Amino acid sequence: xxxxxxLTPPYYAVIFSSQRKPxxxxxxxxxxEYMETLAKTMPGYLGIESARGESGLGLTISYWDxxxxxxxxxxxxxxxxxxxxxxxxxxxxYDVRVARVDRAYSMKKAR
Amino acid sequence: xxxxxxLTPPYYAVIFSSQRKPxxxxxxxxxxEYMETLAKTMPGYLGIESARGESGLGLTISYWDxxxxxxxxxxxxxxxxxxxxxxxxxxxxYDVRVARVDRAYSMKKAR
Numbered sequence: 001x002x003x004x005x006x007l008t009p010p011y012y013a014v015i016f017s018s019q020r021k022p023x024x025x026x027x028x029x030x031x032x033e034y035m036e037t038l039a040k041t042m043p044g045y046l047g048i049e050s051a052r053g054e055s056g057l058g059l060t061i062s063y064w065d066x067x068x069x070x071x072x073x074x075x076x077x078x079x080x081x082x083x084x085x086x087x088x089x090x091x092x093x094y095d096v097r098v099a100r101v102d103r104a105y106s107m108k109k110a111r
Numbered sequence: 112x113x114x115x116x117x118l119t120p121p122y123y124a125v126i127f128s129s130q131r132k133p134x135x136x137x138x139x140x141x142x143x144e145y146m147e148t149l150a151k152t153m154p155g156y157l158g159i160e161s162a163r164g165e166s167g168l169g170l171t172i173s174y175w176d177x178x179x180x181x182x183x184x185x186x187x188x189x190x191x192x193x194x195x196x197x198x199x200x201x202x203x204x205y206d207v208r209v210a211r212v213d214r215a216y217s218m219k220k221a222r
Contacts, residue, residue, distance in 0.1 A: 015126070017160050051162040053162040057161075095218075097214070099212040101210040102210060106206045106207075107198055107205045
């Protein structure tokens, strides 16, 4: 996997913010894991960060080298099917935001 | 609070990705809560989304109407102090990315 920290902006981010339905099975977790594995095989993929809190609000940010790469990922067949199931089965609601990362910096490690 | 969904891009996002140290007290939670309250009083503030998973990885995304608003928030005195304590006490590491949101869409609710 690309070291995100080594990248110089600009690059692109897809911010996926979702609220899960309270009851669901293992299929969601399996699909989410498969989607992450699949994203990593896509051209232009740079990295992913994901966290879901106890309230059920989840944030997943995937990073890409171009808007074209994002468009291809959105249209990928298995991803389309996961999106459909997400809408119908797993999410109360979600938001997607496509953004261009212009600046980035990290915590300086103490020595 | 502004309804983020009602906003038309472009607007700006600060993506704060952090890994917490395993042991810390209530002061972190209090400071995080105060920072969120404080951010909401800042000019140009649009909204915030936050999730921290079991692994200790946290994602907080704050949204702003301009890069100037982001610069003012970064320099706010109490926020500066929280950043200092974050580096010294609470975080193993963190990354900050400033991005311009160009497109946004939400799940269509079933009727």
